[in-house]
Amino acid sequence: MATWDDLAAYIRQSYHVVREEPDEIRIRLSYDDDRAQVVVIAREILDRKEEWVQIATPFARVDQVDLREVLTEIGNTIVVGGLVLMGEHLVLRHSLPLINLDINEFVDPLELVTGSAELLEEQFTGRDDY
Template sequence: MATWEDLVEFIQGEYRVVAKTQDEIRVEFEWEDEDRTQVMIIAREELDRKYEWVQILTPIGLAKDVNLHLLLESIGHTTIACGAAIMGDHVVLRHALPLENLDINEFTDPLALIAGAADNLEAEFWGGDNY
């Protein structure tokens, strides 16, 4: 998989798409046999005007409603495939990958890991599943 269009085609065949624009696709990640979901945003990014990357991100809660020190400490001890950032009013988990030579497992594995981490962190720090 080497282009954004190839990735979007794969995503549309494998996940429930809830929104789509030219450079972004949102899916509802679902766990089998569980009544839980996580909204995942997959966005095309351009580095130095020549390298295409894909960013996987998901909101986990409002920054104003959490102890950021404790949250970041927990993320540091419990996650492997993401970092945290504040975007607008929300804390998000995110991960970026170069599109060139991207193997599908290099996308699907981090997507699942980030979705799981987000779901757990939402429950621990915000008391539920809001995203």
């Protein structure tokens, strides 16, 4: 898999797509405990030449949580991804270059980022909003 179109085709075939735009696909992953997580998968262009894919999923509003506690938890437990503030939302995200991307190099980080965000959401908000 080496292009956004290839990855988008795989995502459409493998996941529940809830929204799609030319450079962005939103999917919903469901878990056995009736919880779910929405994930934004977006095409990014680095330095106007290299295609990357960004996996991002919100898990809380910044005003809902103790940011220091969240950052400490992420520092102690998260292997893939980093915390960013997007508007009023805390978002766990990870980026990968598309060139020579094997499917496991996408699926594994997707599952890790999404699963981690779901656990953070449950731990810090007790809700299932995202």
